[in-house]
Amino acid sequence: MEIPSLLDxxxxxxxxxxxxxxxxxxxLDKIPLDRIVSTFQKNLTPAEKPFLIRVAGQSGSGKSSQLxxxxxxxxxxxxxxxxxxGAFAPFHPNFDKWQKNAPDKMRENTNGFALRSLILFYKxxxxxxxxxxxxxxxxxxxxxxxxxxxxxENGYKIQMHISCVPKKISDHxxxxxxxxxxxxxxxxxxxxxxxxxxPCLKTLTHSGLFDPKDALILWSHFNTAPIKTTHLNNPSxxxxxxxxxxxxxxxxIKKPHHLLKLKIKWMCDFMQGWFDV
Numbered sequence: 001m002e003i004p005s006l007l008d009x010x011x012x013x014x015x016x017x018x019x020x021x022x023x024x025x026x027x028l029d030k031i032p033l034d035r036i037v038s039t040f041q042k043n044l045t046p047a048e049k050p051f052l053i054r055v056a057g058q059s060g061s062g063k064s065s066q067l068x069x070x071x072x073x074x075x076x077x078x079x080x081x082x083x084x085x086g087a088f089a090p091f092h093p094n095f096d097k098w099q100k101n102a103p104d105k106m107r108e109n110t111n112g113f114a115l116r117s118l119i120l121f122y123k124x125x126x127x128x129x130x131x132x133x134x135x136x137x138x139x140x141x142x143x144x145x146x147x148x149x150x151x152x153e154n155g156y157k158i159q160m161h162i163s164c165v166p167k168k169i170s171d172h173x174x175x176x177x178x179x180x181x182x183x184x185x186x187x188x189x190x191x192x193x194x195x196x197x198x199p200c201l202k203t204l205t206h207s208g209l210f211d212p213k214d215a216l217i218l219w220s221h222f223n224t225a226p227i228k229t230t231h232l233n234n235p236s237x238x239x240x241x242x243x244x245x246x247x248x249x250x251x252x253i254k255k256p257h258h259l260l261k262l263k264i265k266w267m268c269d270f271m272q273g274w275f276d277v
Contacts, residue, residue, distance in 0.1 A: 008151060010123075013146035018121060020140060020192075023112030031117050032091055037124060045079040050129040051275075052156045053080075055139040057163030058193035060170030062221050066260055067161050068135045074267035080131035086115035102121060122147065126154045137193050138162075138200035148209055150234075158214040159233060159274065162201070164244035165221045167194045200219075200239060205235040214275060224262035229270075 004012070037044070053071055053203060057063035064084070072082065089095060089110040098109050118136070125132050127150075138144050151158055171190060205216075210232035218228040228240055 006146075006153060007140070009146040009149055012142040013119065013140075014116070016140040016142040017115050018112070021112040021115050023116055027093065027113055028116060030093065030119055032061075032118075033120055033124065034118065035123050036088070038092060040081060040121075043079070044125070044128065044130050045082040046129045046220075047079065047131045048129075050126075050131050050154070050156050051080075052126070052132050052134065052151045052158045054134045054136070054158070054160045055163075056160065056197065056199065057165060058137060058167070058170050059190045060172070061163035061165040062219075063137060063163045064135055066221075066263060067163055067219060068133070070260060070263040070267045071133060071161070073134065073264045074271045077154065080133050081125060082133040082199075083118060083121065083125070084135040084136060085111065085114045085118050087166060088121070089113040091117055108223070119143075119147075123150060126150050126156065129154065138196050139193075139201035140196065141200050144200045145203055145207060145209075148204060148207070153211050158210065158232065159217065160204075160215070161217045161219060162197065162241070163221065164227060166245060166247055167191070169221060171196070190236050194245070197245070198238060201241060202238055204232060205237065208232050208233065213274075217275075218244070219272075225266050 048155050053075075055067045055071065057067070068082070086107070089106065092098075092110045092113045095106075097108065098106050102109065114115060122132070122134070134147075148158065156189050165204045167190070205209075212231050212233075214232040216228075216232045216234060216237060218232050218237060228237060230237060
């Protein structure tokens with residue numbers, strides 16, 4: 001079977017992005033890449049041996065509240081840029097108007113533009129060998145295959161951390177967060193992100209893209225150490241993902257916040273060995 005070119009994969013990824021988060025077509029040519037690069041310039045230091053660390057998990061899974069902060073602490077002595085979709089919303093031409101008049105619909109109104117901006121900026125970072133922490137869950141096989149292929153073709157070493165959490169638990173923490181912060185996540189969006197994990201991970205683990213040093217780490221919401229540490233070419237982890245996403249029996253919901261410091265310790269120890277390989 002013919003292997004698609006990177007350009008073909010990019011085209012497929014952008015089509016998939018438009019399908020899941022539509023953006024007005026007249027805005028797609030107005031993404032201000034120069035201004036985005038200028039805004040993040042102080043974090044854009046080229047690396048001789050660049051790394052990409054991806055954090056994934058549905059809304060409410062602890063992806064951004066536990067895993068990303070723990071990784072940032074473990075990487076504090078390394079130059080890197082952290083990017084997520086929300087960071088690009090302020091570059092939307094109508095951002096100020098919506099922030100004033102419809103703040104509760106901000107994410108809905110800017111997601112398409114922000115995702116396309118992220119993909120464009122991600123390409124800039126990786127072609128310039130910038131160490132990158134990507135705080136964005138798995139979305140669509142076409143998007144994730146392109147992002148990972150771009151990394152490997154530019155000589156990146158990769159880690160992927162996935163928070164494997166039942167939807168009942170992530171929904172509970174979404175409701176708690178909404179009470180505390182007012183941030184609303186549509187149930188349909190949460191379900192979409194939950195359902196996207198397995199097919200995207202299947203595509204990646206069967207792709208043959210990765211080296212043995214490219215790590216895949218699966219986490220539970222409530223454990224201080226990972227469920228599984230393996231490599232990204234290991235499709236057997238799909239069964240484990242399903243076990244933790246869809247457990248049998250009664251689920252006990254407990255607060256995970258005190259585990260952050262312990263996860264930081266594990267990640268610091270892991271990073272030291274991973275960078276030495």
